[in-house]
Amino acid sequence: MSRKKIVAGNWKMNLDYQAGISLFSEITQMLKDEHRGNQEVIVCAPFIHLGALNKLNDVKEKLGVGAQNLHQADSGAYTGEISGSQIKSVGGKYVLIGHSERRSYFKETNEILAEKVDAAFRHHLTPIFCIGETKEQREDGSYFEVLKAQLEQSVFHLSSKDFERVIIAYEPVWAIGTGLTASPEQAQEVHAYIRKVIAEKYSQELADSISILYGGSCNPKNAESLFAQADIDGGLIGGASLKSRDFLDIVKVYNS
Ligand code: PGA
DSSP states (O other): OOOOOEEEEEOTTOOOHHHHHHHHHHHHHHHHHHOOSSOEEEEEOOHHHHHHHHHHOOOTTTEEEEESOOBSSSSSSOTTOOBHHHHHHTTOOEEEESOHHHHHHSOOOHHHHHHHHHHHHHTTOEEEEEEOOOHHHHHTTOHHHHHHHHHHHHTTTSOHHHHTTOEEEEOOGGGTTTSOOOOHHHHHHHHHHHHHHHHHHSOHHHHHHOOEEEESSOOTTTHHHHHTSTTOOEEEESGGGGSHHHHHHHHGGGOO
């Protein structure tokens, strides 16, 4: 089974309301003009944008909108938080879970992330589950174990029926927003490892059907060589997703 190619943007905490609308309008127009393949495009925007972007989205067959976080509960006294059903109610289809910035700045543990993954499924959102090792863990060689534990503790409780809907993003923490990119060989090594771990837990067939994205200083210059790797199925793009031209040039790597 051939797996989906996906390019997802992560706007993080950038862009005021109007700036978000402008960027999204540019992206939809460029997709109409330039998208020539089966690749799926996703924009993970701040919550305040989701409803408006969903209304503006007139290329829904190519482009989906997602959130960058959700609370694990369905509703209740959690001041300042947003639930999966609220994301769904404004047209969100995807949600980032486990981004390293959430793990480090907001102390989200593997256990909390497992609950967030379950919340995403309760509300029919597709999780883009992020894993990645720090610079120290890369240097001391423990990164395979770290990545495996992140999967085991937050997503491997899922049934195979649910797991087949998960998108995995490998984002080495040392490469996020730093301008340092994993080399295509380094990224491929990890992606192949992730697929192997999934095959051992579920099945080779399921592992072969899962899209595994690379993230961390991905840009129009390095996307082609990264996406050419056998186990890399696209990218999760931070900084470069804030410029429509750069984002589209990355999307177009998959044009047929
Ligand atoms: P970056 O961010 O492309 O700016 O490194 C990627 C991410 O954090 O998702």
